[in-house]
Amino acid sequence: MAGLAASPELLNALHNKATQLRINSVRATSEAGSGHPSSCASAADIVAALFFSVMRYDPQNPKALNSDRFILSKGHAAPLLYAAWAEAGLFPTSDLLKLRTLTSDLEGHPTPRLPFVDMATGSLGQGLSVGVGIALNAKFVDKLDHRTYVLMGDGESVEGSVWEAAEVGRQHGLDNLCAIVDINRLGQSDPTMLQHDMDAYRSRWAGFGWHAMVVNGHDLSALLKAFDEAARTTGRPTVLLAQTFKGKGISFMEDRADWHGKPLKKGEETQKAIDELTKQLSPNGATIQIHTPSAPSAAPVTIGTIPPPPYKIGDAVATREAFGTALEALGSVNPLVVVLDADVKNSTYTDKFGKKFPNRFFENFIAEQNMVGAAAGLAACGKIPFAATFACFFSRAYDFIRMAAISGSNIKLVGTHVGVSIGEDGPSQMGLEDIAMMAVQPNVTVLYPSDGNSTYRLLEAAAQHKGMVYVRAGRPKTPVIYGQDERFHIGGSKVIRESTSDILTIVAAGVTLFEALKAHDQLKAAGIAVRVIDLYSIAPIDQTTLVESGRATQRRILTVEDHYAHGGLGDAVLSAVSSEGIAVHKLAVREIPHSGKPEELVDHYGIGVRSIVEAAKRIIT
Template sequence: MRNEELTELARQLRVDSVRAADAAGSGHPTSSMSAADLAAVLLAHHLRYDFAAPENPANDRLVFSKGHASPLLYSLYKAAGAIDDEELLTFRKRGSRLEGHPTPRLPWVDVATGSLGQGLPVGVGMALGGKYLDRLPYRVWVLSGDSEMAEGSVWEAVEHAAFEKLANLKLIIDVNRLGQRGPTRHQHDLDAYARRLRAFGWHTVEVDGHDVAAVDKALTEAVEVDERPTAVIAATRKGRGVAAVEDREGKHGKPLPDAEAAIEELGGPRFVTVRVQPPPAAGARRDRDLGPLELPRFETGTEEATRTAYGRALAALGSARGDVVALDAEVGDSTRTEYFGKEHPDRYLEFYIAEQQLVAGAVGLQTCGWVPYASTFAAFLTRAHDFVRMAAVSRAGINLVGSHAGVSIGEDGPSQMGLEDLAMLRSVHGSTVLYPCDANQTARLVAAMADLDGVRYLRTSRGETPVIYGPDEEFPIGGSKVLRGGVGDKATIVAAGVTVHEALRAADALAADGIPVRVVDLYSVKPVDVDTLNDAAGATGCVLTVEDHRPEGGIGDAVAEAFSDGRPAPRLARLAVRDMPLSATPEEQLHAAGIDAESIAAAVKLLVERIVAH
């Protein structure tokens, strides 16, 4: 397209953004209007994409990190012929694919955006997949707003992209000066952004974002830069083209007050279509089928840490499946992810201590067909909760593994103890939460996770625990195991992970005192085994949950929810970590928290006595 045609296309994008928001009665047209020239040049001259085949692995990736500018993205899709004008005007209406912020309900959207500061970190994951794993020539284009450049996650991504020399990553920053409530931190000081980016090792180009010829030249320069990522930093004006809103405060997130007059000022509706460049012929992704799965086998009666079983099982899974990749946050020697790295170094990605980038990298990689396992301490995953939440919005399939969970880690103290992780991951839409108690169970669950949908979480423990299951035992997702039980059981103890072994010791002690109890290993915390729990409750009349976790949101709540369907509920009591732990040995920690065998036995006796008394 000639420059005049690019300008016309940009005006069409502005008009369509105004029309879409006006039809919806809500939206962010002014944020869309500022970036229209940037988007027009990108679509017409630089994006390589087959809209008829969004699954083509050679397609460029386009991530609208400033997801509130969705009217602009949908206007781009209309200009590319992917949607029609009728669908454009369904923006934000119930049932429409054109949601307020983009989601993968649209086949051309790889990840959901709208929580600012996430597009670039996810783009890093995509770029890593293209450069180092699939070795495909696609480019990753990320459109960012200037406000979100204040997010720490952006700078985790900036540093990692430079370190990995991701020349296939192209960031376009729409510096429109105004945020939601007023001016941004640096307003139109483009060099403030450029200095910071260059300090991390990026190539930068500063440009007038409304000069289509200059934008075209800047994007061409970005494409030609090799060995490092590029940021095109564009000065724009919010609400560009309509005097009533251009560069004016207080116009964020609102339809234009007089859409008809604004459309007339912009020259009226247009119906320009763009023939988008096709992606290069790059062949298929590399073969990812390697061979049969041979999981490690652990002998019953021995002891092994579930984190070690995780590492060994993941390495075995990587030998069977070439689509599995492991992501570490500089704790691979502790999480045991390093076992995978030693056997499959070409599929082992180190993100250092940047947990937001770790999870975002996993989200980006899964859009390229990879099956990522991202591991760190359970406590540190909480730092990346928003990325986990948005992964669910993205319908992303990722595996998260949190080690060193609970007070049972011992002397390191509370800063290292994951005590909220089960609650955090259970609350994520569509998630699966698993908590194995022994090595063989861990290995089986690691393999099962690979074929699940959504966000999957596995909780592992630091210390060694007895191997109580044989290597051929099956552990279906949503199931549980009854480890003790029989006619005449007086109570049910529900445990998972390290507390399973404490529950078994308590059951043996109680049996010696003439109090038989049932012990349920609730290795699937979500989905929970409702049938087994209800059977146990019906048989025993009372249920005690015990967990190395805070009382809120963990195993106790999962079990309580199983009894919330209206049928008579059992007497329910909970043992959990209620106080702030101090440094102590693992055994002392469990006792101080009241979740060791002695405490469990005492709690059961109290429960049984109360039932008898009533």
């Protein structure tokens, strides 16, 4: 950590590092023919101060347990980040010239393909939430003394998600978190809202309870003093509001509005910029020594086996309640499991976990974007975060979910109160598009259990699975149909009614599975044999069982789901069997629903037993 008074030699050395970062950012973007050199130039002094004086980290092991963490929220300045790690010695500076090429992981915006990136950035306004998650882990879970630094742009500070993160960071007293806003005045197409009104920036952040400091972002001595003050601040997070200039150090680019996202032309223009920057290098500088943290002693993590689910066949339990029970059981045997809530813990039953493991439970209040971003931050620290809210409210956090999927984040999302079966609360509370929203990502697992025991076992599978998982949980109580010893695996399904005489396969999950079972009994009484499949894993899907059942039932499948018709269970089944000549008929919610009693709505919107029986008879005639 830098002291209050840095030596002239250190300041010269840091100045040279900042200048070299600018030179390498210019070279890399010019070679690539695209990128954001002006945005790199404005933040070069900040990054130089952090990487070469302030932060404690191991350049050869960026994710060492007690290393300070750095998140580049303004992801378009990726060349600056890459240049810093190259200067630190992680890889040769010559690799920077491979920027934005297919064969290099130095992409246009950072992704965790690189060992020093915790979360993909570039969709602005997300880095601070990730930083909140990392800081929560260090302060409350692992109890480490490392610090988390998040470099943001002034343009992204208009995003509401930034202020969600600011609220939650202050609420949890994250004095190990330091945000730096690179206030270079210029956005992509216009000057930013506040431009260089530093008092306005300070009052806003101070109003959110942060220790807010205005600093000249090109004054290395002032930056070091500000970072030192941030480290000594207790009880609340700190933000450094750094007044900077876009394109700093390049005369024809500095503070010019027409340079966003434009590389310098190869040849004379690039050389002119490099020559100007080279002349700014100082001959007198100290040798930089990166501060490597001491390695904390980490006890080995012991993960046990959860007991069998507590439910007996015939019990009535909502899958959302079974989720809460399973989560509490997981917490007892796996210290890596953490939980995040968005002020609905008494409806999602995550309060069971929170009461038992308060240091691993993080209330985000009604801030779903921050909840998902913080979950990704916790996952980057090796935790297994479960973030839960009503399924419909995950739509507010969709861009965070998308970026977490790009990052391959090991987060687990649980959406409750799905479909019209929630009843009287009406359409604003009904998750009817959540399967489509989640399953579109190529590396996301989507699970939809139907009873208490399958929910319990699938939560266990979700925790063990490496990668993002979405679990859909319902509000109404449903009967337990599986025994306590029944096993469920990701990518599977259960054929729960079948005979050699079946002429139609009905595929359902959640509440509609029980409608399908009632329809099976009515059809059987009418002399019509149908097969019923519980498709509890929608992605990945059990293609083998679906195809075999479709072939065995005269190539006819009927799907039933408490979800809109597009992108749900029916479309997943259709995609799985489309090349096999199997006809798929879909029952789903096809209009904006109304309030009403759950059983009324299930029947009214065509996904109840009556509609299933009618559709089955129509299909087979």
